[in-house]
Amino acid sequence: MVYVAGIDIGSAFSKAVVIAKNEIISYHVIPSGGNYKLTAGEVAGEALTKANLSFEDIDYTVATGYGASNVPFSNQVVTDISCQSRGIFYLFPSARTVIDIGGQFTKVFKVDDRGKATAFLLSEKCAAGSGRFLQVIARVLQIDLEDIGELSLRSQSRVDFNTGCAVFAESEAISRVAEGASKEDILAGLHSALAAKIQTMVERIGIEPDYALVGGGAKDIGLVKSIEERLGSGLLVPEEPQIVAALGAALIAEEKAASIEILH
Secondary structure (H helix, E strand, O other): EEEEEEEEEEOEEEEEEEEEEOEEEEEEEEEEEOHHHHHHHHHHHHHHHOOOOOHHHEEEEEEEOOOOOOOOOOOOEEOOHHHHHHHHHOOOOOOOEEEEOOOOOEEEEEOOOOOOOEEEEEOOOOOOHHOOHHHHHHHHHOOHHHHHHHHHHHOOOOOOOOOOOOHHHHHHHHHHHHHHOOOHHHHHHHHHHHHHHHHHHHHHOOOOOEEEEEEEHHHHHHHHHHHHHHOOOOOEEEOHHHHHHHHHHHHHHHHHHHHHHOOO
C-alpha cells in the first residue's frame, strides 16, 4: 500500500491529511503557534497516529501554505492555490468559484473542469477581509469564536456598519454595545459587512457557480448564510473546510509517488 501525506502550514492553523488509493485515511488540525517546524511535526504525527502509521510508512509528502518551507520532511512544496484547487475539485467537481476565508486573507479563485486554478484574487492586507476580523470582534463582545455563527442567526435588527476597516469596526462595535445594541445584531451586521467584501471580490473575478466555501470562516454558519444571501446562491461547504489545501497536497503527493513507482 502506498501512503502519502499533505501538510498545510497556515498562518493560524496547520493541517495534515494522509491518503491511500485516493481515499482519506486520516487528518488532523491544530493551531500553528510560533514554531512552524515544530507544528509541522506535531500535526503530521497526530494524523499518522490516527492512521496507525509512522513517518517511515509515508512514501511522499507535499507541503503547502504560509509556512511550507518549514516542513523538514516534505519532498516537495506546492502553492496553496494549486493545492486548494485540487482539493476542492476532489470534493466538489462542479465548483467553479472558490472562496477561502483564512486567518490572514480571503482568497477567491476560479477552478476549471480539470481542477486547475485559472484566476485568483487576494483580499487587501486588512483584517476586515479575513477571519481575523471575527476574532477581533469576538474578543470585543467577550464571546467564544465558535458561538458567533449561531448567535448572529438570532438577530432581530441587524446593525449596519459604516466602515470596511477592522480597526474602525472594532471601535464602532464598542460604540454600538454602549448604545445598547445586542451582540446578535452586531454580529449579523459584521457578517453582512464581510459578505459584502466577498461579493465584490467574486464579482471582480467573474460570477460563475457552483460556489464553494473553505477555510476557517466556513465553520461560521452566520457568515455562510450572509454570503449565500449576497450571492443569491447556496454554497458548497466541506464537512471539514480547513483541510482542503492539505487534501489537495496529499492528492498531488499520490500522483508524484505513482510516477516515481512507474519510473522504477
